Amino acid sequence: MPRERAASGLERTARLLDLVPYISSHQGISVKELGEVFHTTENHLVEDLTTLWMCGLPGYTPLELMEISFESGYVTIQNAQTLQRPRALSKDEALSLILGLNALHDQVSSENPTVALEINALINKLSDVVGASITSRISNTNEVSASIRSTLIAAISIRQRVEITYHSIARDSVTTRTIVPLDSQINNEVEYIFAFCELSHSHRTFRLDRILSARKSQTPMTEKSLNEMSDEVGKLTASISISSRHRDVNEILNIQIPSGDVSGSFHVAIEVFSQDWLTRAVMSLGGAATVSQPLAASVAQRASKALLGYKI
């Protein structure tokens, strides 16, 4: 694939140009650290530095060439004034910063209006790089609360207890509970917190956007909770038959029905954490999916109960 090779060649040219100002402002940086900053191996980096060593102004005598030393494992550069200023940001780069700043703005705007103003000013400066209209064309504002996320993520590494209020869609209720966040997972671009829940004495998965508030708890876990937490995670396997080929079935059950011309019904086994969730999910698919026993009984029972409401 010649095109890809050409692209990677240009990536190297870009890196060479960007190395010069970086080294100039970080004289004496180790080859190892420089490799990490530029996401490349030490061998590649040494090749880069060797190439740069041959570059400079026309004439190419030691007077004109850049002077690079890295034999000691630490890099210094002299006589590199022409390339000393970093290159202008590309549109991609500027846009990545704008979107990051938008998210940061949402995170701080309520608590820190001064910083929020500072962020807006930066967004405006960067907008000039990508064209002024772009900020209204690409937007990621008002997303899931970033401060709740940061409390939970920070708790993961130190197994800290966090008190949350949670809107459970499955139970349709708002509860306050103490959880120990263990992992953050991103599924289908929705973020979940997997945690031990002290209220239910079991492991639970919480959707981040349904956590209404999160507050660090000051007290450590009890011995009893610690023992409960080490138990195996409970899972349920359900066998589901899908009769109607609809995108919602894939998305709600988080499965892959092959697309294309496959007719007839389709069987799938899925693992679920919550029976209540599965019953509701199957009902909301309105007949497109049928679950086998023993869970079928709970769907039939729930649907019959709902029908009673219409027959009064």
Place this chain on the structure above:
Amino acid sequence: MSSRKNERLINLTIALLATKRYLTKSEIFRTIDGYEGSSESKERMFERDKDDLRKLGIDIEVGGIDPLFDDEAGYRISPSSYALNLGQLTGSEIALLSLAAESWRGAAMSDAAQSALNKLNSLGIQSDFQSIPTLAPKMLVNSSNFLPIVRALTELKAITFDYISKDLSMENRQVQPYGMSSSHGHWYLIGHDTKRDALRVFRLDRISSSVELTGKSGAYAVPGGFNAEKVLSERLFEPQATARVKIRQGKGHTLMANAQRISDGDDFTVYEIPYGNRQKFIDSLLWHGDDVIVESPEDLRAEIISILELLVKTHA
């Protein structure tokens, strides 16, 4: 690409940046290291080099043509267009930009964010985290189509991709991208579908192929005043109709965001609920089981009843 070629590109960049006046091609070939061979092959090398530098976003100015003395074009790179210039940046601004870049770790634009950060860190300004939050937000989108769409948007290039429609059939779509916006953890592309000749919204994770850019840059214009966030929320949530629904007290939280309370009973409260997408509304009513009862409109009520009867039958 060989190291020789890279060397030549770097030397060309340095020479064109350092020169105060335009350098002619013959001066370039004579003085810059690496231009070798016949004059045609030097010409070819130079044309390719110019292309490569332009691809890197380095703008080569052509000029210095004086018809009285010389008809040869000259070249240079203006230092002000080459170098990063965001005005004076403070230490706390550098810190904020670092957090913005950090938010892309592991997500679709992480490479772009990292190289932006390296450039900012090359300015030699000490970052100052004293007055700002130390935890970066987190970008979640990791679709490999995100970056191509961003590029198409900024360059006004048309794109084509396969899209999974509601019945799971796959169709090739041709779109002039106007904008992108996120909502509840999903990213959406908004653009003009040229086959349908209408504005359409596409959820990124429903694109089943890789996005291909087609045609020229600047091939279309975005309507004046276009605002992606506004259009998306109209398309996704704009109410089309209203239903009257009885909801069991303390239940049905997800239905009540824009509901209007009509009357209270013992166990149930009656609400008027505006809804946009009828199918999605039916799905969410069914999710709530016997905690909600539709009173009107009649056809919605009838449809819910028939689905419930079907569910009882198939699960008995």
